[in-house]
Amino acid sequence: xxTSTQPHGWRLAGRYALLIGVAVLVLFPIWxxxxxxxxxxxxxxxxxxxxxxxxxDTLRQAWRDGNLGRSLVNSTVVxxxxxxxxxxxxxxxxxxxxxxxxxxxxxxxxxxxxxLLVPFEATVVVNRETIQDLGWLNSFQGLxxxxxxxxxxxxLVRQVFLQLPKDLREAARMDGLGHxxxxxxxxxxxxxxxxxxxxxxxxxxxxxxxxxxxxxxTDDDWDTVQSGLRTLSQAQIDKPNLVIAGTVIVALxxxxxxxxxxxxxxRGLTAGAVKG
Amino acid sequence: xxxxxxxAPLAVAFLAPSLAVLGAFVLYPLxxxxxxxxxxxxxxxxNCQSNGWDQYIDVFRSDEFQQAFSVTxxxxxxxxxxxxxxxxxxxxxxxxxxxxxxxFRTVFSSTVATSVAVAxxxxxxxxNPSVGVLADWIGGVAKDPGLLRDESTALWAVAVSSIWAxxxxxxxxxxxxxxxxxxxxxxxAYVDGAGGWMRFSNVTIPMLxxxxxxxxxxxxxxxxxxxxxxxxxxxxxxxxxxTSLTYLVYGNNSIIKNNDGLQAAVAVLLFLVLLVLSVLxxxxxxxxxxxxx
Numbered sequence: 001x002x003t004s005t006q007p008h009g010w011r012l013a014g015r016y017a018l019l020i021g022v023a024v025l026v027l028f029p030i031w032x033x034x035x036x037x038x039x040x041x042x043x044x045x046x047x048x049x050x051x052x053x054x055x056x057d058t059l060r061q062a063w064r065d066g067n068l069g070r071s072l073v074n075s076t077v078v079x080x081x082x083x084x085x086x087x088x089x090x091x092x093x094x095x096x097x098x099x100x101x102x103x104x105x106x107x108x109x110x111x112x113x114x115x116l117l118v119p120f121e122a123t124v125v126v127n128r129e130t131i132q133d134l135g136w137l138n139s140f141q142g143l144x145x146x147x148x149x150x151x152x153x154x155x156l157v158r159q160v161f162l163q164l165p166k167d168l169r170e171a172a173r174m175d176g177l178g179h180x181x182x183x184x185x186x187x188x189x190x191x192x193x194x195x196x197x198x199x200x201x202x203x204x205x206x207x208x209x210x211x212x213x214x215x216x217x218t219d220d221d222w223d224t225v226q227s228g229l230r231t232l233s234q235a236q237i238d239k240p241n242l243v244i245a246g247t248v249i250v251a252l253x254x255x256x257x258x259x260x261x262x263x264x265x266x267r268g269l270t271a272g273a274v275k276g
Numbered sequence: 277x278x279x280x281x282x283x284a285p286l287a288v289a290f291l292a293p294s295l296a297v298l299g300a301f302v303l304y305p306l307x308x309x310x311x312x313x314x315x316x317x318x319x320x321x322x323n324c325q326s327n328g329w330d331q332y333i334d335v336f337r338s339d340e341f342q343q344a345f346s347v348t349x350x351x352x353x354x355x356x357x358x359x360x361x362x363x364x365x366x367x368x369x370x371x372x373x374x375x376x377x378x379x380f381r382t383v384f385s386s387t388v389a390t391s392v393a394v395a396x397x398x399x400x401x402x403x404n405p406s407v408g409v410l411a412d413w414i415g416g417v418a419k420d421p422g423l424l425r426d427e428s429t430a431l432w433a434v435a436v437s438s439i440w441a442x443x444x445x446x447x448x449x450x451x452x453x454x455x456x457x458x459x460x461x462x463x464x465a466y467v468d469g470a471g472g473w474m475r476f477s478n479v480t481i482p483m484l485x486x487x488x489x490x491x492x493x494x495x496x497x498x499x500x501x502x503x504x505x506x507x508x509x510x511x512x513x514x515x516x517x518x519t520s521l522t523y524l525v526y527g528n529n530s531i532i533k534n535n536d537g538l539q540a541a542v543a544v545l546l547f548l549v550l551l552v553l554s555v556l557x558x559x560x561x562x563x564x565x566x567x568x569x
Contacts, residue, residue, distance in 0.1 A: 012374075015369075015372070015374070016374075018369060019369060019370070019380050022366065022369060022384075023380055023383045023384070026366075026383055026384060026386065026387065026440075026443065027383060027386070029398045029399065029402055029440065030386070030398070032398075032401070032402060032409055033398050033401065036401070048407075048409045049409065088293075089293045089294045089297070090294070092290040092291070092293065092294070093290060093291050093293075093294040093295075095290055096286075096287045096290040096291050100283040100286060100287040100290070101279075101280070101282075101283050102280075102281070102283050102284040102287040102288075103280060103281070103284070105287075108291065108295075111295075111298075111303075112294070112298065114303075115298045115302040115303065116554065117550075117551055117554040117555070118302050118303075118306050118547060119497075119500075119501055119546065119547060119550045119554070120501075121501045121503065121522050121525070121526075121543070121546060122306065122309065122543045122544065122546050122547035122550070123301065123302060123305035123306055123309065123543070124525075124526065124543070125305075125309060125312070125525065125536065125539045125540050125543055126304070126305035126306075126308045126309050126312070126540070127301055127305050130300065130301070130304075130305070145297070145301070146297070146300075146301035147297075148293070148297045149293060149294040149296075149297035149298055151294075151298060154294060179283075179286055207391070208391040208392065210391065210392050210393055210503065210504035210507075211503050211504065211522075211526060214507070215526070225391075225393075226391055226392075226393040226504075227393075229393045229394070229397060230393060230507070230508065233397055233400070233508065240401055240404060240407050243397055243400075243401070244397075244401055247393075247394050247397045247398060247401075250391075250393070250394055251389065251390060251391075251394045254389045254390075254391070255386070255389045257389075258385075258388065258389045259382070262382070262385070265385075265388070265448070266448055266452060269388075269445060269448050269449055269452075270448070270449055270452040270453075
């Protein structure tokens, strides 16, 4: 809740001045990048803060030399696979923990929770070995499979299921709905806002993966946008304007997605989206 | 079939996909890393042999591990308190019903949209001594050899990039925390004659307690797991001054790059360090769920 005292007159002007000043500071790095991305290669050092000369050539060349079209496709396919799979696996396992009775339920739930304690960074050495043994280096499977299920998602959806009124399941049973029917027609629709947040989160965390694709994609054709930026920055170390343009191209889709899905993002972050 | 077992087949079917993935890519690799970590390997990485568990102690005591550990802790100490303070500042600044506030909130949240690669390359460019704007303005060390190439400033420079990249996350979380503070608390403080600063320190900060704990724990855990910043901005250098624990395990310039046994040992030690943080993290989670949203 905002505070009840509203500023007036000079205080109001001061508040706006402060807001604008801080906004300029926060946006400053983004502004410099965008201006740089539209500069021709030989002008990148002139007027770094102002778009005095504008061209699309730099962006075009970064797109081509950085193989960014291919990287964007790879990232999109992998992120969509991960998103859909995380929602499905989380709903199924959350349903089992919330509505099914079976021996060892507490223990299995404990195992799920325990996986939250293992940072992905500690398992990459062995996971790379596993992916290599499966012959999945440089493939969609290799990039996506380790992330198809998360204990975090299970935990989040289970909380929603547990908060549904107990009578709901009883009433559904009276109407002849089995577990599958109840899951599809009652539980999932009621959990939709949380599933939206979970989906956005799965997508973002997959899209933003950095360490994993640099380890799994040894061939440039299998770079995601993140590891592709790394490849571009190493190949074009003497052409900073290309790297800048590539960075802007890669950043743009996520900015747009987040503008549209701000609400889901806030919900996801504040629900304790700890596995970044 | 007894009642106890009636749901069991369905439960197995529902849990199998998650258990398969978590088992194969979380639990198995952790166990295997623990096993690999105790093996002594030849200088080129091959020919690994079991030889007691004292390799963990040797690794822990080694100068390389100690330095990387110290870099990691200092990185967290540089980024977390400043990041939290800035996030609170922005959130309090934007916590008024004023015209255009939606725009400012979007701007303040915007860095959440930058991946580690995007944010790092932005700052690499800004700080680059030959083309960077910031390098020009700051001058001195920033111009020669460059903030990222000087041993005494490199970690600070990486920290600035990381603080900026995490600002959007902190702003969003703290804003949500502020919005859950009941307005009448402020009103009664106002009636009691509390000024702006008093209301901030006696109402806002205490009521934000759980939110700040949550944000602080997440930021700390992120700082300990940071990798891309070091890989893209400094490559662990100069002279190991930005070789974090993660960079020591995975970095291209790491001296243990080709030694699976040592890599696994450091990875397991990283896990143990993070275990303490993760326990706090889950406590924070439970708390939030407990209070609801």
